[in-house]
Amino acid sequence: MKKLLNNKNRKIKKTSFAKNIISLLIAHVFIKLIGFVNKIYLTNKEGFGDEGNAIYSSAFQIYTLFLTISSIGIPNAVSKLVSERLAIGDSRGAHKIFKIAFITFGIIGFICSLTLYLSAEYISCTLIQIPEAKLSLEALSPSIFFVSITSVIKGYFNGRENLNVGANSQTVEQFFRTFLTAILIEYIAQVTGFNTKVMAATAAIASTISEIVCFMYLYKYYLRMKREIGNEIRQSINYKYKGRRKILKEIFSVSIPMSIGPVIGGINKNIDSITIMRGLKQFITEIEAKIQYGILTGKVDTIIAFPLSFNSIFSSILIPAVSSANASGKFLNANRKIEFSILMSVLIGVPSAVGIIFFAEPILELLFPNQPDGAVLLQISASSIVFTMISQNVNAVLHGLGKTIITIFILIIGVIVKIILNTCLLNIDPNEFILGGIRGAAFANTVSCILVCMIEIIIMKKYINIEFNIKKFIKPIVSTIIMMICLICTYNILLGIVSKKMCILISILISIIIYCMMLIVLRTFSNDEIKLLPCGEKLYKVLKFLKIYS
Numbered sequence: 279m280k281k282l283l284n285n286k287n288r289k290i291k292k293t294s295f296a297k298n299i300i301s302l303l304i305a306h307v308f309i310k311l312i313g314f315v316n317k318i319y320l321t322n323k324e325g326f327g328d329e330g331n332a333i334y335s336s337a338f339q340i341y342t343l344f345l346t347i348s349s350i351g352i353p354n355a356v357s358k359l360v361s362e363r364l365a366i367g368d369s370r371g372a373h374k375i376f377k378i379a380f381i382t383f384g385i386i387g388f389i390c391s392l393t394l395y396l397s398a399e400y401i402s403c404t405l406i407q408i409p410e411a412k413l414s415l416e417a418l419s420p421s422i423f424f425v426s427i428t429s430v431i432k433g434y435f436n437g438r439e440n441l442n443v444g445a446n447s448q449t450v451e452q453f454f455r456t457f458l459t460a461i462l463i464e465y466i467a468q469v470t471g472f473n474t475k476v477m478a479a480t481a482a483i484a485s486t487i488s489e490i491v492c493f494m495y496l497y498k499y500y501l502r503m504k505r506e507i508g509n510e511i512r513q514s515i516n517y518k519y520k521g522r523r524k525i526l527k528e529i530f531s532v533s534i535p536m537s538i539g540p541v542i543g544g545i546n547k548n549i550d551s552i553t554i555m556r557g558l559k560q561f562i563t564e565i566e567a568k569i570q571y572g573i574l575t576g577k578v579d580t581i582i583a584f585p586l587s588f589n590s591i592f593s594s595i596l597i598p599a600v601s602s603a604n605a606s607g608k609f610l611n612a613n614r615k616i617e618f619s620i621l622m623s624v625l626i627g628v629p630s631a632v633g634i635i636f637f638a639e640p641i642l643e644l645l646f647p648n649q650p651d652g653a654v655l656l657q658i659s660a661s662s663i664v665f666t667m668i669s670q671n672v673n674a675v676l677h678g679l680g681k682t683i684i685t686i687f688i689l690i691i692g693v694i695v696k697i698i699l700n701t702c703l704l705n706i707d708p709n710e711f712i713l714g715g716i717r718g719a720a721f722a723n724t725v726s727c728i729l730v731c732m733i734e735i736i737i738m739k740k741y742i743n744i745e746f747n748i749k750k751f752i753k754p755i756v757s758t759i760i761m762m763i764c765l766i767c768t769y770n771i772l773l774g775i776v777s778k779k780m781c782i783l784i785s786i787l788i789s790i791i792i793y794c795m796m797l798i799v800l801r802t803f804s805n806d807e808i809k810l811l812p813c814g815e816k817l818y819k820v821l822k823f824l825k826i827y828s
Contacts, residue, residue, distance in 0.1 A: 309445075309452045310587045314645075316456040317580045320481060322648040323463060325472025328569040331576025333478040336406045337414035339551045339575070341394065341422070343544035346537065348390040349426040352383055353433035353444075354677060355533035358601045360437025367515035373507060376434040378525050380427060387426025395419040407555045408568065413479035421489040428489070431496040447496045455488035535682035542689040546726070549693070549700055550575070550719050557704025558715060570716045573652040574659075577642065578720070582659050585630035589667040592619035593674035600678025613744050618807055619671045624751050625802070627664035629758045629793055633786070634660035636762060637769075640782040655720050662724040665731040672734040679741055688737070692730040696722045750802060757796035765789035798826060 320326050320334075356379050363372035394401075398415035402408055432444040459481055466473075466480045520528075554574070558567035596619055600612050634641065638660070639653040676685050703711075703718020713721050738744075769785040776784070797803070798821065805827060808818050821827040 307588075309448050310584050312449075312452045312456050314580070314584065316452075316459055317576070318645050319456075319460060320463070321576060321646050323467070323477075324648075325467055325474055326463070326477050327474075327649050328572035328576060328651070329565070330474045330478050330481075330572070332568040332572030333408060333410045333475060334414055334481055335572065335575035335579075336408045336551050337402070337411040337418060337478070337482060339544075339548050340401055340406065340411075340415060341418040343541070343548055344390045344394045344419075345422055345425055346540045346544040348387045348422055349383060349429040352379065352426065352429040352533060352537075353436055355379075355529060355537075356430055356433025357436035358532055358678070359528060360434055361439070361601050364438065368518065369507075369514040370511045371514075371518065371520065372434075372437065373511055374520070375525055375529065376430065378522055379433070379529055380430045382526065382529070383426045383430055384423070387423040390426075391419045391422040394422060406551045410475040410478070413475060414482040417479050417482035418486060421486040424486075424489045424493045428493045428496055431493075431500055443496065443499050447492050447499075450495050451488045451492035454491045455484055458487060459484040532682075535686065538682075538686045542686065542693055546689070546693050546696055546723075549696055550723075553700045553704055554716065554719055557700075557719075560705065561707050561709075561715065573649075574655055574716060574720060577646055577649070577652050578656050578659050581634065581641065581645070581656060582663060585626055585663055586666060586670070588626050589623050589670055592622055593670040596671060596674040596678060600675050601680075613742065614806070616671070616675055616742070616744060617746060620668055620746070621750055621754075621802075621807075623667035623671055624664065625754045625797065627667040628754050629761055629789075631660045631663040632758050632762055633765065633789070634663070636766070637782065637786075640769075640778065644779050644782050654717060658717060658720040658724060662727040665728045669727065669731040669734055672731070672738050675738055675742065676734065681737070681741060684737055685734070688730055688733045691733065692726040695729055696726040699725060753797065753800045753802045757793050757800060757802070760796050761789045761793040764792045801826070 321328070321331060323330075356376065359375050360372040363369070363375065395416055398412045398419070402410070402412040402415060428447070432447070435443045462480045462484055463477055466477055470476045550571075554571050555564075555567055558570060562570075596615060599615050635657045638656040639650075642653055642656065643650045673685055676682070699722035700719055703713055703722060704715065706714030706718065708715035708717060765785050765788070768788050769781055772781040772784060775781075805818065808821070808827065818827060
């Protein structure tokens with residue numbers, strides 16, 4: 279019988295850590311590139327621009343907060359509970375958790391959708407003081423329901439360590455959203471005479487339809503896998519019956535603490551939505567304040583989010599990995615994944631932050647030629663990239679260990695610091711103090727991110743006996759310095775030869791190649807770690823042949 283079960287388990291293998299990283303990395307690159315194209319198109323579109331970004335982004339931040347309440351904790355909570363059940367061979371219990379979560383959060387999602395729709399006027403006119411955002415809020419409200427049930431399906435497959443399906447669904451969603459947005463915006467722009475308010479609402483409608491398409495894709499995948507899952511359930515071992523109430527209690531005991539953290543994060547983002555317009559209108563007109571808010575939330579946040587998206591791969595994988603290790607008591611492999619993930623955060627974050635700080639203006643001119651303002655805001659915000667990346671991974675580790683309450687208190691500290699700084703700096707005339715006005719909001723967010731990151735690292739080291747190799751983390755900094763020297767030299771040499779756009783593109787491409795080469799020459803990765811990279815096995819063989827690795 280054991281032999282039969284072992285054979286069965288081989289057939290229904292979990293996706294490996296390395297394969298998860300590679301497949302998710304490819305998917306995330308594609309998703310973010312499409313999303314970038316969408317944002318570039320909207321910002322440069324006549325009638326939309328920074329003002330359209332302000333309307334859409336303010337509505338989207340409120341929508342995200344409602345979404346957080348209804349569903350953001352679901353994927354990680356379901357993933358954690360499912361992975362724990364599967365770790366002890368209880369496939370039936372894992373699937374029961376999925377079914378109950380699907381119904382429960384579907385109801386919660388519907389209630390949140392209805393609440394947002396009915397309160398759209400009050401939120402737009404009174405809370406964020408951008409009345410034009412009402413239509414966008416109403417257009418976004420139905421998607422909360424679909425994201426809620428979609429999140430449960432993603433969480434179930436994440437718990438089975440099959441993150442590919444979630445990545446694929448996001449790719450489908452983003453591709454459809456970009457394609458539909460372009461079609462609808464072009465039509466609405468002509469019909470309404472480039473009405474910014476209606477164009478922003480149209481972008482919101484495209485987002486809602488894309489979430490419906492994402493749900494349809496995931497549900498179809500679940501139906502296709504249902505027979506295989508059923509066979510696994512029939513072979514389930516260690517199943518222990520639990521009633522619906524007990525399972526619901528388990529789900530909420532994990533999802534509520536996990537949701538509180540993102541809810542606080544959502545409140546953190548909405549601090550800007552609520553305070554910026556009020557603060558800026560003391561010194562400038564409402565239209566100018568709206569444009570500055572649009573620059574921060576539309577262009578700056580989009581650019582900063584691009585490198586952060588790569589890091590989310592590792593944080594998604596860490597929760598089930600650490601949770602499973604915590605359940606089984608086998609932490610050696612989990613510690614390696616934690617160290618590798620944090621190393622990757624530094625490897626991606628340091629060059630991204632430094633590159634953006636030095637070349638903020640050329641980057642904005644390249645991406646948003648019709649709306650290039652915001653270089654200083656981008657430079658201030660870029661300083662938070664590395665700390666945010668590390669914080670994402672450490673936060674995932676603490677969630678995997680079940681220390682969600684601690685992460686909540688840490689985030690509350692970050693929110694309090696941001697509120698204090700926002701309140702003080704937004705009420706200072708930017709002509710009198712360099713960090714006054716809108717720059718103060720960007721600075722407040724950066725300080726908050728750094729503080730949260732430092733506290734989380736200290737807390738994590740109390741619960742996990744993990745020692746980081748400092749030399750490994752110095753190597754990316756050395757590589758970044760060499761990369762930046764080459765980037766600046768290349769840019770200045772090409773500046774008078776080719777156009778400014780081609781100059782920055784070629785310089786960035788060359789600097790990326792040099793950075794990767796320096797990481798290899800300095801032997802930043804161990805033999806095992808280099809195999810976790812995309813095409814790692816082949817790369818290792820080449821480096822071994824060149825005698826760089828032994």
